[in-house]
Amino acid sequence: MSETLEKKFGFTINPSRLIDYDTSDRKVREYVTLKEPSFKLCFACGGCTATCTAGQHISFNLRRMNNLIRRGEIAPLREEVTRCMLCGKCLLVCPRGVNTRNVVAVAAEAIRKLERNEL
């Protein structure tokens, strides 16, 4: 879609800011906010990402994951949630008291439910 936009108007939209309503799926976000309300408290400071154990090995990024959930980008999210080790470091550094471990667990559950058509 972004390619056609470029051709038509001759300017670019930063791809990371693009929300494609055709592929966006809000069900996961709704499920996560319902099961772990503290998810709404996140102000994307990135403390969790800085301390992440998995993030020292690969480019796993909890902050990006939060964005993916919010934007309903399920395809990349499916890959992202499998990488967390649930070690809980992010929980301790979070200044907003977001239950980050559970956000990952609930997101994984939501994706599983989505695949089973239960959401």
Add this chain to the structure above:
Amino acid sequence: MNSEHFVFPFNLGLYFILIYSVVRSTIWFRNLSRSDKLRLQRGFFGLPFMQSIREIFMESLLHRRIFKRNPVLGYMHMSLAFGWFLLIVFGTIEADFFSARHLNPPSHSIFFRWYNPEHGASGFPAVFSFWMDLLLAFILSGLLLAMVKRFIPGMMGMKKTTKHTWTDRITLLSLWLIFPSRLMAESFTCGAHGSGSFLTGSLGATLASVLPAADIAPYFWWLYSLALGTFFILLPVSRYFHIPVELFLIFMRNSGIRTGDKSSSYTEVQTNACSSCGICISTCQMSYAAGINDIQSAYFVKGLRNERDIAAITANCLMCGRCEEVCPVGIELGPMRLIERRQDRKNFEPLTFPEGYALTRKRGFMERPTTQSYNYLVNDNPVVQADVLFFAGCMTHLTPSIIVAMKKIMNSAGVRYHFMDEEGGVCCGRPLMLAGRDKEARELINHNSDLIWKSGAKILVTSCPICYKVFNESYYLETRVMHHSEFINLLIEEGSLRLGYLHRKVVYHDPCELGRGSGIYEEPRAVINYVADLQKSQHEKNMALCCGGSLGNLTLASGKRSMIAADAARSLTASSPDELITACPLCKKTLGQATETKVTDIAELVAAALPTTPAKAKARIKKVLAKTENNG
């Protein structure tokens, strides 16, 4: 009305429950694994059988564990259990002794007074009647306490009582009716015939003086029989099923059967052996510190038994293990919760009332599909050989002061060590296990095991109790795993660590995973005693409090965690110590935010007691000399 017919409800109930218990136990036995069956068979002909008899007497009848907790609560349980037991035993003896025939049916001894209304007027039978009245009074006193407890739980050291289902309530009512109706039935019969001892005799005489006792008596005998019959018939679908099941459980446990990591008929026996006494509820910090009153073990087990959707209850637990320590039945609540966390199920159909009698349960073991995958982990770092490996763990990386202290201590003792995860390691796998993801944890365990095996280390030191527990229990290593408190204790005992004495009053907080989880209580205390003045706190060793930060709970909100932490910190600092010592980076972090008192890790305390190096001491002396010269 043919009053003799009143024995029918009692007989029906009694034979039903006897047959049902035997059939159910046989099915449980048949579903045991082969090795557990062998254990049970061997136990039957050996020492475990005698131990079980002793335990049944001490716990199921006398309720010693509850006595230790609170004497009034213990008396209440003992009077009902032991009193009823004695009433049955002596009732049978009485009926056998004073009847024309021997080997009477059970109903004959239960309704003995009805069949022998003139019995016990004088001589030895009178003594026996007195004894039976005494037993009845003993039970009634316990019953009175039980009724009071329902309304004022605080009187018996209980902060809360369990909320019951409606079948439990009806069964409770029938249980409560049994003994008063017996009292009334016997009194009326005795009153009509001028017999009976101090209780039934005097009450009977009083009643007979104003009422037609002989006509009223059969109604109460009917009530007595109906109460007994209802109680027996509802037994399998109520919490009172624990009475027969607990006997089986005690025997199984003494034969060496343990919960393990899969649901089996042993977990089912444990589920049914729970009496919902609620002692776990009043011990739970989530209850009294954070006001969460619906997730405790009693409710977890009850949900399991009635096949309710208990996913939320299962996840919402700190896994601190305090309830397991106080459980009078000795149910392995922690492992049972972990088993449930590993399962993944949908479409719950709660058990309806008649389904509770089903001999087998629908609830099967359904494994959760793997959600995590760590195929991105590669071991490409050069292998470092070392005698001692130091694994800080994720949490210790958040408290760098512990790492600095450990380095200082090991350097001072001349330990040649390799810091395994200095550049960032991999999680030990315990948090995943606590979240019920054992398969995924195995991937991390394999990764770490590889590193440890290749290093050829003899000792693996970790400063995190969470890692310590999983290294000890779930890793296959030839390396000796030591928590840093154990290791420091070893260094002190060896004499390779020279330490000064700090004149500080300190209190030690047992981390859950190290204390109850791994049974390490003495080593940290020995170390602290060596360098500082260790004082006692309210909750020590196996009853130590949880700091509230536990990774065992996936869903607890941070506000509730702070409430638990604040409560624990308040209790620990009650004697206003100079410092609060813990041996876990997570406890240090959580408690540190909850109290004004300085929270120190045991390694930091020991590092502070190390003698200052000569170079530093020289520099300080120079400074002081310069100062005095300037002043002079």
